[in-house]
Amino acid sequence: MNISKRFMSICAVVGALALNANLAGAQTPAFFRIGTGGTAGTYYPIGGLIANAISGGGQKGVAGLVSTAVASNGSVANINAIQGGSMESGFTQSDVAYWAHSGTGLYEGKGKVDDLRLIATLYPETIHLVARKDAGIKSVADLKGKRVSIDEPGSGTIVDARIVLGAYGLKETDIKAEHLKPGPAGDRLRDGGLDAYFFVGGYPTGAISELATSSGISLVPITGPEVDKLIKDYTFFSKDTVPANTYKDVAETPTISVAAQWVTSSKQPDELVYNITKVMWSDATRAALDAGHAKGKMITLQNATTSLGIPLHPGAERFYREAGVLK
Incomplete structure (x- = not known):
């Protein structure tokens, strides 16, 4: 074989190897885990709906993407996991996201999580203060000396x-x-070992609904001049109301809320996050959210760019500009 033929043969082999490598790369799925919260809360089922919607396959999802909802300890744990690389994304409260990105509040002295980025604001997260009916707790002030889970x-x-x-x-x-x-x-509340507990999450949440049905509960109002001052001091809070009979035999209850947000790292590729965001707001995902959870109907494109305490991921921002919700 002369030199020119040998060179052409080598080129053909190299080309074939490169093509096979590219095909193999294209077939390798991208994993996009969503850190959520405890399985009895609202993050976990909402995360499952979103993960299923964005996972590739057939006519839905992002091609080549495998997404799963992962139970976790919640906001701070999810941000830590994103920062450490063990999670690609996660849900967090807007207050915790702001503190992490700015290095203030809970993150004072711990350094800023500079690369934390927003994919979407999801829904209001209501502060529930759940009490035993016979605990005699009518206001937050009544918690003094009581057994309270925080x-x-x-x-x-x-x-x-x-x-x-x-x-x-x-x-x-x-x-x-x-x-x-x-x-x-x-x-513990049902067994009489606890007087009250705090829970921040979208209503109705399964654990509280079950408790209200099986044992009866009271929701303690979080209202008054104390709350007016609190909202002034902490602008990520807003007034909220749990409607009557959201939980069995519980009257309308004034309280406060923060926003649930889906966050990721700036290290995630722009094109990937763009495609994820686009599928997130597709008609198919809309239908899944509406049918899948009571809080799903509150997850809207119009609210996706509200409560912007941290920067949007460039991929998400590109979609929102195309969709006309950002100017």
């Missing part, structure tokens, strides 16, 4: 519970604090 360290709920207590002149040492997720907290 959720686990690493959750957004624990941060907000401390803020709410402080607004009413209470410290954590003024209550008999427990650190339970809403499922176990509900069990």
Whole structure:
């Protein structure tokens, strides 16, 4: 074989190898995990609906994408996982996202999570203060000396519970604090081992609904001049109301809320996040959210770019500009 033929043969082999490598690369799925919360809360089922919607296959989803919802300890744990690379994305409360990105509040002295980026604001997250019916708790001030679960360290709920207590002149040492997720907290409440617990999440949430039906509960109002001052001091809070009979035999209850947000890292490719965001707001995803969870109907394109305490991911921002919700 002369030199020119040998060179052409080598080129053909190299070309074939490169083509095979490209095909193999194209067939390798991209994984996009969504850190959620405890399985009894709202993050987990909503995360499952979104993960299923954006996963590729057939006529739906992002081609070549495999997405799963992963149970976790909530907002702070999800941001830590994104920062550490063990999660591609996660749900968080808007207050926790702001603190992380700015290095303030909960993240004071811990450094900024500079690369935290927003995919979408999802829905209001209501602060529930659930009490036993016979516990005699009519206001936050009545929690003094009571057995109260404020959720686990690493959750957004624990941060907000401390803020709410402080607004009413209470410290954590003024209550008999427990650190339970809403499922176990509900069990303890039912058994008489707990007087009340905090939970931040979209209503109705399964664990509280089940508890209200099986044992009966009261929702403690979070309202009054203390709340007016709290909202002035912490602008990521807003007034909210749990409608009557959202939970069995529970009257309309004034409270406050933050926003649930879906966040990721700026390290995630722009094109991938653009495609994910586009599928997130497709008609098929809309139908799945509406049918899949009571909170799904509150997840709207119009609200997706509200509560912008952190920057949008460039891929998401591109979609929102194309969709006309950002100018």
